[in-house]
Amino acid sequence: MGSMHAMELAGSSIPQRVALEYHFTGNHYPPLPLSLIPIAETAIELANHGEWDNKLALPDGISYKGMTSAPVWACVEEWHLEWFLSNDEEEE
16 A cells, blocks of 8 residues: 555546545555545645645644644645645645
8 A cells, every 4th residue: 555556546437436445445554534535635726826824724523733734735745745736846
């Protein structure tokens, strides 16, 4: 599993939401809550546009370093979303 599985999921023809569900439940221990999927989709979109410092509100009951929001870069890093980014913009 892990990064190879995430790479395969990101590059597959299955919808991104389904790939993220597999990634969050199969590549993380303990599995990440599926309530994070919409935030992950937004983080991917913002990261692809170079908006790494934007803050994203987290679902009730989930915090990042005691805060109710997290920066895009932290979501990408902590949830291992780098494989879901567009190759041409991920280095911004």
